[in-house]
Each structure stands twice: as structure tokens, then as C-alpha cells.
Amino acid sequence: MASLKSFLAKPFSKLVYKRIKKWADNPIETQEKVFQNLISEAAGTAFGKDHDFVSINNHADFVKRVPVRDYEGLKHYVDRVVAGEEDVLWKGKPIYFAKTSGTTSGVKYIPITKESMPSHIEAARNAILMYIHETGNISFVDGKMIFLQGSPILKEQNGIQLGRLSGIVAHYVPKYLQKNRLPSWETNCIEDWETKVDAIVEETLPQNMTVISGIPSWVQMYFERIQQKTGKKVGEVFKNFNLFIFGGVNYEPYRAKFENLIGRKVDSIELYPASEGFFAFQDQQDQKGMLLQLNSGIFYEFIKADEFFNDNPKRITIKDVEVGVNYVMIISTNAGLWGYNIGDTVQFTSVKPYRVIVSGRIKHFISAFGEHVIGKEVEQAMQEATENTEIRVTEFTVAPQINPEAGLPYHEWFIEFENEPKNLSDLAKRLDESLQKQNSYYFDLIEGKVLQQLKITKVKKDGFQEYMKSVGKLGGQNKIPRLSNDRKIVDSFSTIKSHN
Missing domain, CATH: 3.40.50 (Rossmann fold)
Incomplete structure (x- = not known):
């Protein structure tokens, strides 16, 4: 009734x-x-x-x-x-x-x-x-x-x-x-x-x-x-x-x-x-x-x-x-x-x-090389790259890698998967293509060989939660920034990277 x-x-x-x-x-x-x-x-x-x-x-x-x-x-x-x-x-x-x-x-x-x-x-x-x-x-x-x-x-x-x-x-x-x-x-x-x-x-x-x-x-x-x-x-x-x-x-x-x-x-x-x-x-x-x-x-x-x-x-x-x-x-x-x-x-x-x-x-953007990539762009790239696939992402954040050990600088994507892709480099390629399509500055930097294609670093299961807990921000209204213009966050959670 x-x-x-x-x-x-x-x-x-x-x-x-x-x-x-x-x-x-x-x-x-x-x-x-x-x-x-x-x-x-x-x-x-x-x-x-x-x-x-x-x-x-x-x-x-x-x-x-x-x-x-x-x-x-x-x-x-x-x-x-x-x-x-x-x-x-x-x-x-x-x-x-x-x-x-x-x-x-x-x-x-x-x-x-x-x-x-x-x-x-x-x-x-x-x-x-x-x-x-x-x-x-x-x-x-x-x-x-x-x-x-x-x-x-x-x-x-x-x-x-x-x-x-x-x-x-x-x-x-x-x-x-x-x-x-x-x-x-x-x-x-x-x-x-x-x-x-x-x-x-x-x-x-x-x-x-x-x-x-x-x-x-x-x-x-x-x-x-x-x-x-x-x-x-x-x-x-x-x-x-x-x-x-x-x-x-x-x-x-x-x-x-x-x-x-x-x-x-x-x-x-x-x-x-x-x-x-x-x-x-x-x-x-x-x-x-x-x-x-x-x-x-x-x-x-x-x-x-x-x-x-x-x-x-x-x-x-x-x-x-x-x-x-x-x-x-x-x-x-x-x-x-x-x-x-x-x-x-x-x-x-x-x-x-x-x-x-x-x-x-x-304050949350990446413009280490003048590309001015914003949160909406990386989220849309992730959505487009994983649509109609078996890939399921738990959480992710993006940071610039300005001084790589070898080769050109790049954007590094830290991703915690619930369901991993069979081919990580294929996902990286799709993410990169979507970002280039959305952001003309990023496209120019890739085309002009100032940056190389983005790279993915896997984060272990519950890694982001562990990080939030370690900085006293687990729960409530706290959330991981989707991206940052430096490596302060990602360097402090090196312990949660996946080693497989």
C-alpha cells in the first residue's frame, strides 16, 4: 500500500x-x-x-x-x-x-x-x-x-x-x-x-x-x-x-x-x-x-x-x-x-x-611543458579508452615525468585496476590518442617530439586507499587529485606501486 x-x-x-x-x-x-x-x-x-x-x-x-x-x-x-x-x-x-x-x-x-x-x-x-x-x-x-x-x-x-x-x-x-x-x-x-x-x-x-x-x-x-x-x-x-x-x-x-x-x-x-x-x-x-x-x-x-x-x-x-x-x-x-x-x-x-x-x-592541472591538461581531459581519455572493453579502473592520478632515466619526458599515469588490460601499452596508446584529440597543445608537444607517449604505472590493489590513510585523509569528503603539476603526491606513494 x-x-x-x-x-x-x-x-x-x-x-x-x-x-x-x-x-x-x-x-x-x-x-x-x-x-x-x-x-x-x-x-x-x-x-x-x-x-x-x-x-x-x-x-x-x-x-x-x-x-x-x-x-x-x-x-x-x-x-x-x-x-x-x-x-x-x-x-x-x-x-x-x-x-x-x-x-x-x-x-x-x-x-x-x-x-x-x-x-x-x-x-x-x-x-x-x-x-x-x-x-x-x-x-x-x-x-x-x-x-x-x-x-x-x-x-x-x-x-x-x-x-x-x-x-x-x-x-x-x-x-x-x-x-x-x-x-x-x-x-x-x-x-x-x-x-x-x-x-x-x-x-x-x-x-x-x-x-x-x-x-x-x-x-x-x-x-x-x-x-x-x-x-x-x-x-x-x-x-x-x-x-x-x-x-x-x-x-x-x-x-x-x-x-x-x-x-x-x-x-x-x-x-x-x-x-x-x-x-x-x-x-x-x-x-x-x-x-x-x-x-x-x-x-x-x-x-x-x-x-x-x-x-x-x-x-x-x-x-x-x-x-x-x-x-x-x-x-x-x-x-x-x-x-x-x-x-x-x-x-x-x-x-x-x-x-x-x-x-x-x-591548481590541479599539468602544464609542465605548456600543455595545460585539465581533469576533465584525463577523465574523458580514460572513459574513451576503456569503453566497450573488459578493463575496469578503481582509481587513477596523473603526473609529469620531467627527468626520465632515458628518452623524452612524458606524462605518467598511475592506475589501480580491478580488471587489468591484456595489453598495457595498447591502453597507453588509446589514452594518449584521446588526450591529443582533446588538447591541441599536448598534440603539438607529441608531434614536435618534446614529449613521448604517456606511460602507465600500475598501482597495487587498495594502493590509493593506503596512500589516503597514510596522509590521514581516508574517508569523508577527501579525494585523490586527478592530476598535479608536480610529483609530490606520486613520489610519496612509491610504496604502493605494483611490482608485478
Whole structure:
């Protein structure tokens, strides 16, 4: 018998669809309204006074007065907020700090205010409702749902709660979902990731799991444990599991492995959440890209990635973006981040409505020889090279080899296989050809005999997990960078290379 919840899901999804369509159909006006609201609300703050917000009337004024900054650039303001001062970046005090470990800044304290918190909650809910509206599928609503996340235990500092974003969000699960939701509070509080995954397996095995959610690399670990324990595919264990919700990394490199672990295809919804804001979610199953959240208290600017390190790169708003160009995304938010570079690069797949994919990190690229290879390119190369083959890849990362023992320099691909290719050099050739096709600079360097074809180094089973554990980053929201411009990461995990 259908529950009241599933009965109400469809009309509610229709209502949310209409609300989203209204602002998505009027993107420029929506962003202008957000911009004006942010400036007027923050004019009385320390930051607003320092940057003369009262005389900002438009984007050009804003660009003149507010430079682009990363966390380090805003840190002296954030430190004042952490110390308990009010009205610094946003009016009053934040209600939370999302604590993140930055790749360059050590620990970061990202403010979340009472104005910004709702969008963190509503965007994930709306993604599911848009899926219901599009597909009519409500079969999962009455089953159990799991979200693999950080501990919900929060600390307090000067009257502000402090924790990981996923742990903060755990406090906002709506009442109607609480009895459907796993793992239990006690299990969620386990700090050690491997102990936690084992506890989650124990709790979920007897349940009717219909929705599973989390970062692909960590969900994969959970799936593998289930298979080890039961000897069955995940789809056999959870017969009604039919929706996978993920964010944080590109799913495509994991898709073949996942479908093998599950034993069948399941629908998926991609999300783009971050401590700084919930930026986008997949609003249609048959469209590439995620709908940019233009009505969530976030004003977006974009800088072309290949101009980003110039002296005075041009900052544009959504009305001037083009499809397929690699942009650094800059945000100003109702949590008090201003002209803030979150470090991600995005590409628009559509401008009616505005949909994006995350193409990489502005710091994560390889340009040791001027090739400027980005994350999206190596992931697409891997996808193309392994498509319609038996090869299954667990994880990989790429680094330049500038001083080889013999011959020309090259890109070195460190790959952990679940199912190895019969011919490694054939895979290397296919990867290289795909990369040359996508990136004309790389093509020129290969053609001009500046670089030789890429080489593959096999990583032993669970090698990447061992590496993450050794640097204290196993689990949670942590992920291996897809590529780097130096060999710091790959040199530190020489112990996990495969020796066969």
C-alpha cells in the first residue's frame, strides 16, 4: 500500500518544478536581484565598509572595489569572525563554520549563516523532487536511504558550531525522512572510516535500501565490503536499490566499476555541493550538466581559466559565458564570501538553462611543458579508452615525468585496476590518442617530439586507499587529485606501486 509520503511526493515535485522553472527562465534578472540584495544586506558590515558597498550600483562597480581572493586573501576577516566578532563579513555571526582541510591553506573555516543554510538543505531535496517530476518514479520513497558522510558531532567556538559540512547537514534531515535514513546516529559518529564502513554494512544489510548517496570513491569501498561479506552483487542484496546520488567527483571514471559491483544499471543524480554553497544539481536525466543555482543567495562571476593567472583577467557574469569554455568560478554569497575563488573550474553545457559540469581544479592541472591538461581531459581519455572493453579502473592520478632515466619526458599515469588490460601499452596508446584529440597543445608537444607517449604505472590493489590513510585523509569528503603539476603526491606513494 502506498504511504502518505509517496502519495504527496508527486504534487510536491510539481510545485517545486514550477518554482525552479520560474527563476531558471529568467536567469539574468534572478542574478541581478541576488546581487543587489547581497550588496544592500552587507553594506553595514566591516567588509562592506572597507569596500565602499554603499556606492556599488552594478557589477562594474563591484569589480573595481572587490578583488578576487582565495581563502588566504579573506583569512584576516575570517579570523575576526572565528574570534567572535559580529558584522564582519555578513550581518551578525554565522551559525556554523564548516571546517575543511584545504590543499594549500591547512584548515579552513567556511562560514554558514542562517540565510545561507537553507540552500544547502533545499538543493539536495529539490534534486530528488526534479527527478520524481521528470521520471514519475516514486518507488524509492518508502525504502531506506543512506548518505555516506562525516561525523555529525559539532564543537562550539565563541558561540559558533563547528564541524564538517556533511555532519552539519545531518542535523537538518526532515522529520518525514528520519525513520528512513541510515546509518544510525551512533554509526555516523564513528571517526575511523574503515570501522565506520564495516558498521554501516552491518546496519544496512538487513534493510530495504532504495537510495544510496555519497562520493563515488567511498561508496565504492562500501559496495566492495558488501560484496566481500555476502558474495553477491549489491543489486542482488538490495533488490529495490534504484537511485544513486553522488557529488564531489566526476562519476564517469567509476561508472563501469559501479555497474559491475551493482550488477545492473541504476539511475543517478549528480550534485555539486561545497562548504561555500550548494552550486548545482542535475535536473534532467537525459541532459549533460547540472542546473546552476541562480536563486540561492549566490552571485556568480567567471574568469577564463587560461587567462586566470594574467595580471588583470576579465570577470564576467552569466550573461556573457559561452558553452564549452573552461572558467574559474568566483562567488559572492549570503554567508559573507566576496569575490571568492573556490578553486574549481567549470564548463557550461547549456545556457538555456544554465547548466555546468565541473572540469577540474585551477591548481590541479599539468602544464609542465605548456600543455595545460585539465581533469576533465584525463577523465574523458580514460572513459574513451576503456569503453566497450573488459578493463575496469578503481582509481587513477596523473603526473609529469620531467627527468626520465632515458628518452623524452612524458606524462605518467598511475592506475589501480580491478580488471587489468591484456595489453598495457595498447591502453597507453588509446589514452594518449584521446588526450591529443582533446588538447591541441599536448598534440603539438607529441608531434614536435618534446614529449613521448604517456606511460602507465600500475598501482597495487587498495594502493590509493593506503596512500589516503597514510596522509590521514581516508574517508569523508577527501579525494585523490586527478592530476598535479608536480610529483609530490606520486613520489610519496612509491610504496604502493605494483611490482608485478
